[in-house]
Amino acid sequence: MNIGTCSTIALSGLKAHLVTVQAFVSQGLPYFTMVGLPDSTVSQARERVRSACKSTYFHWPQTRVTVNLTPASLPKHGSSFDVSIAVSIFAATHSINPNLLNDAVFLGELSLDGSILPVVGMLPLMQFATQCQISRAYVPASQLAEAQLVPGIKVIPVSHINELLRVLNAPPSLINEHFSVHYPASSTTPIEQFAAPMQEPSSSNADFNDVIGQTDAKWQLEIAAAGGHHVMLVGPPGVGKSMLAQRVPSILPPLNDTQATEVACIRSAQGLPIAIPLSHTPPFASVQHNATLSALAGGANGNRIVAGAMTLAHRGVLFLDEAPEFKHTVLQSLRIPLETGSITLSRMKANVVLPAQFMLILAQNPCPCGNLWNSTKICECQPIELRRYNNRISQPIKDRIDIKINVPSLKTLDKPHCHNDSYSPFLGDHMTFDSKHMRDTVLQARKQACRRFQSCPWSTNAQAPGTWLMENTPERLISHTNHLLESEEISIRGAHKILRISWTIADIFGRTQPTDDDLECATRLYLPDI
Template sequence: MAIGSVTSVGLVGLKAFTITMQAYVSPGLPYFSIIGLPDTSLSEARERVRSACSSTGFAWPQTRVTVNLSPASLPKSGASHDLAIAASVLCAGGAIPHDVLEHTLVMGELRLDGCVLPINGLLPILLHARACGIRRAFIPQGNLDEARLVTDITLVPVRHVGELMEHLGGRAKYRIPDDAGAFSPPTSIEDGLREREVPDMRQVIGQDHIKWALEVAAAGGHHMIMVGPPGAGKTMLASRLPGIMPPLNERQQLEVASIRSICGTLPSYGICDVPPYEAPHHTASVASLVGGGAGIASPGAISRAHDGVLFMDEAPEFQPRVLQTIREPLETGFVSISRAKGTAHYPARFQLVMAANPCPCGFGWGNGERCVCSVKERTRYWNRLSGPILDRIDIQVTVPPISDLTSERNRPSESSHDIRLRVIAARQAAAERYRMHGWPCNAKASGEWLRANTSRKAMAPVAAAVEDQRLSLRGADRALRLAWTLADVSGRTSPGPEDVACGISMRTRLQ
């Protein structure tokens, strides 16, 4: 009995699972079948693998060839298993020894001429393989920069099936085409890191109180909405929030890089400690924001913004159904997308920043003499931001237009680096306070703990606001979280009544 066995790894969302490829060459009429719940793209590997193996001089068996994907109960998808299927067939056909692929991972997509194409999602695949004790991996040459992010595993990059055969002790006759490098990523991981620039807060003229609100948001991990006329600088300010946020730690960097690897955008960004920034257009659909697509759902904007910022410009212009879908991820920090072929789980711990005009035309500011919107149009415009959405946004600020450009330009402005140092200090104070609970910032702290550790005098403004129905119970906890952040930014160990009153004021300016 000729059976060749190779290890591969599949992905359902960010969750990886080990796949054992077993090829069996048996007597019978010539036929090549792949079993074990493959999707359409994986079933089509039959023609790619047959042609690629033949390009090495391997005599394809003129009998029945069966490849089983185990475990058979889990759906498998994508062309990233082509190289593993080819290796199992070559092993079963005697082209390579049977014992050389133990504790070895094989991943890669194949062209008909045998060239190995780079794949998406290799980083989470290698992290899973390392955790399972695999110490060697055959990967596409085009994924080498990404694969080097994972240590303690021997990487063997290959450009052609023939190279795989030679590495494993077989013989092959092949020629790598001149266009074999055409499918490689245009930039390396390091190039993407060097070319990425983070905008500096110093470039923003004026708006000191909005910069301070952004500093508070970054220090406590709070969601925020800015309302102001067109051209006041809302988008410019929001794009600079990642530059003042604390740097990502190693675990967060790998999580962000894994999501980008699945999306195929990791070479453009690289791996760095700057939080991600996503700004979907207001015409975005539910699938593009939350995640979706055929087969297993791919990450949406909220997952690509994991551990970073999701900026929704012109927030009232988003469809109400789209806005409602982010309510649950705001609370849970992850999103589960179920399809017929499986359920994909993606992390979605993002910091939401919204921007809106005061009215549809944008000129309902000050005396509003330039505004042409009716009361009905304004009401319809703001009703898209429902009460439950606004109740989850801790900081609500108005952004006025700059009236005196000359004087504002001459005023000194702080850089993002200076603000970031204060934010890091505030985060460290919160992390030390919540050391026994594991909460990274005030926005994640338990309301029960906050109420128990806030003085009775400081709790008085919150109790009065709840009694007057200016705050819901959720809003009361969020106001306390904001008050503790204000205390951290000011260098105090606990909030006083003025911090709590300021926190309530920052939450209820638009309500």
């Protein structure tokens, strides 16, 4: 029977599925049909495959050709099926060695001249192939470096359909040795492009030392980074709120290999460039106030799931500048991810769960005009305008923010660098607020927290559940938070956040348990106005 079979991989969001591609060449009038729930991009592969095959000496069957993508109930989208469709047709016409198709996957898009082009999501596709114990993967030569990031699978790069026929032991009569691969004039060939590792733009030049003054804000951001706490920056325009937020990744611990791969998979699945070798710097995603719900939380582009900024900031920092100017529905989409570390996109045919474990930083002015805290300018906002402005960020969102930081205007700018006189057992007599010293403090605090949580499924104080806090926090500190609860100054969530912050402060100063001073400091960080 003239049936050819090979395998490929479909990607939906970050979840991959193994797809079997079958081609059946049967008697009948010339016709090429495709079944198995393909979208318009997959359906258009018929013309790409037919045209690409003309760059070889392969004679297209002048009969009925049917291609089936299994499982048929799984929506197929994207152009990564092109190469596997062509291979299945070659196998159905007995033009290649079918034994070479076993235990292998074929990935790539075909251009009209037969060139094999890169596809979206190569890294997560290769990871899934290793989980399925696939031994060989035929990938576009331009993505060889990305595919080789995943160990345990043999990667075979191919740049043209004629080259693919050669490695699949096709008869010489089918191979056109005179083909040429055409690349855009503005770029090098894919193999030359990846001859040297591609480096991600470094953020190492962003240093807290660049921010003049704001010692209190730097100290509070150091606490936030040490415990993984969410932050709100409040201050007039031009005082450095955005600069402070942009430099938080410079003091966060570097990602481990697993986390770096996870972040790279997210970028790869969205068609974004990744660093080779993998970057271990936590990501930073900044969102403008005119962002839509799909831009922040994610959505669908046709049948393709597109991750939002919350997922792109996974394992890193999500920064929302001018937070009160965001639409109410956009801000409310933060509520569940802040609690669960993931976001669920519900679609008509499936639910897709995307990771969204990030450190949130919000920034806002003290009033609509921004002059409320200005000593030289007069605020012209009416009380009702000020109340409406402050209420644009709902109380449930504010309740989930651990640390509220007031960033005042600088009255004197004569000192390029500012220090305070707090003693730190890690840094010596004084705590220096440049990124290097702040990162050292954060790393030491994180190590102490990891030792405390070594038998727990979490590693930072911000993730510690309420049951653990109640069992391990000194009783007198719990009594103080109970007093705040009874006076209705905080909610139960707020009480837990105050206890978590106090544990982080204790870690920074090398204490095994938080003290009364740590709790008082934590309370003022959570409720800066009391």
